[in-house]
Amino acid sequence: MTRRTAFALGAVLFLLLGLTAVYVLSQVTPYQKEIKHGPSPEVGADPYLAAESFLKERNISVQRADNVHVLSTLPSQGHTLLLLASRENMTPRQTENVLAWTAKGGHVLVVAESLWDEEEGKSDDLLLDKLGIHQLLTEDLDKDTDAKAEGDEDSEQSEESDEPSDESAAETPVPGEEHSDADLDRYPSLTKLYLENEEAPAYVNFDTDYHLFDAKNQAQAWANSADSTHMLQLNYGDGLVTVLTDTWIWQNDGIADYDNAWLLWYLTQDSKVTLLYRADRDDLLTLLWRNFPEALAALALLIVLVLWANGRRQGPLLAPANLARRQLQEHLRASADFLRRTSGPQSLLQGLQRDIQRQARRRHPGFERLDIATQWQILGRLSRLPSSAISQAMRPLPTQRMSATEFTRQVAHLQTLRNAL
Structure with missing residues (x-):
């Protein structure tokens, strides 16, 4: 492309752009618009x-x-x-x-x-x-005016019934009295x-x-x-x-x-x-509620939680027991105390007696089929204890409540007999 051809193309392009701009400007109409943003x-x-x-x-x-x-x-x-x-x-x-x-x-x-x-x-x-x-x-x-007007009309009607009517006098205008539209409330x-x-x-x-x-x-x-x-x-x-x-x-x-x-x-x-x-x-509370309602709500919730956490319970709090004190002997003592309080001391003594009979059956087969006197003799021979001690340990238990001293004595006899077997 020669320089002359390029110049001619540029001139034509510039002319087209100018004509387009003139046409667009001729079609555009300026106007003013008021935008109201409301009060400040x-x-x-x-x-x-x-x-x-x-x-x-x-x-x-x-x-x-x-x-x-x-x-x-x-x-x-x-x-x-x-x-x-x-x-x-x-x-x-x-x-x-x-x-x-x-x-x-x-x-x-x-x-x-x-x-x-x-x-x-x-x-x-x-x-x-x-x-x-x-x-x-x-x-x-x-309403008050209407009620008063009705009362005045009734009184006027009663007066007119007593006096003769004069229509001509009623229709005669008062001299000097004039009414115009200006007197009315517009x-x-x-x-x-x-x-x-x-x-x-x-x-x-x-x-x-x-x-x-x-x-x-x-x-x-x-x-x-x-x-x-x-x-x-x-x-x-x-x-x-x-x-x-x-x-x-x-x-x-x-x-x-x-x-x-x-x-x-x-x-x-x-x-x-x-x-x-x-x-x-x-007051201060009204101002706080108007400007900080969320903060007041959170504060009220916090107060409720604190009161709930520190509220009075049904009974005193029990301190947790030390793990080092939980020995087998304490469990056994607690179980025995529970059985004594729930089933009575007779149940504990009967348990010892059954344990003695179980050991005797192991050492003397057929022990359970013997009569009581023979059983006591065998127990005396196996334990090498006198018959008086055997009778005190294996005698039937009383049904009435036992005293603590008698219960302790009976337990001592049964333990002695069981240890001897």
Whole structure:
């Protein structure tokens, strides 16, 4: 291949590559795609992070606390305490401390956590019970309203039966009274907060399933939806208490709705804010179980095994016997003692007598066929013992219990006779 041919092939190849690149680029369309990774770990761990950032942007000093003991160092004047955490484990003493701090000029904002029990005359919320604030279900209010309306209708019907009816008078409109669509509540599910010198109210989306009732009639301000009350403000000493039905309106996913953020600013303006995320701190055992459940389970199992290994048994432990003491004589003595305790001493003596008769049969064939007197004579001749010793050794054994002395004497006679054979 010549140089000119190679150059021509290279040029053609370069041209083809360029045309291919131009075609591919013409077919590619650039676009933008937004990928949402969800909230950051900080947002997931802190449901009120957006509320805290919102207040700081409004130049409001915000600090966090995780225990009501912060009240001992927190001044009351010019401070707002937001109790956003659960207060179900607050003690009566802690409740008194919160109210005492408020009475000195502080502003505390709390959330109603428990429903009022008419039968018991209390709820599980110690703080609201002392303030005389009851949280009820809105549906219970509807039932009470219906029952009252039925009673009013019955009374009106009884009065109409006694008085003559005047249909023309009933249909005559009252002068100066006009009704328009503007007077109707277009947002019955939203809570409306009316302020002086403001034409339109602020709208907040509280949970309409709950209602706050001021039993002592001491509230100075309130905010209602169509059927229920969701915010009450009352003076307590030199301070102020604000009670809400819920605070989810200020969490990260709800603070931007309606006028929720504005309400938070309105309640905390011109003051320093302390966010109390926890009314009581978890004890050590709760923290360990939350973070190290496997370690606690292993520790509990270890404690059970130690108690089982060192537990009290039915009887004392027997030390193992020394192997050097296990001699044949001890086995024989133990076997004889067992036979004496189970079969009686007569069985041992009869065993010796049978052993003597067996030896006599070996030395004198036909010994077993002789009478007793002749047997005793043969035993005396074979053993060279007097007849008195033979009779004491071979006499029949008594059936009654033998004493230890008599048993020892009889054994000695039989051993003497057996040794002599």
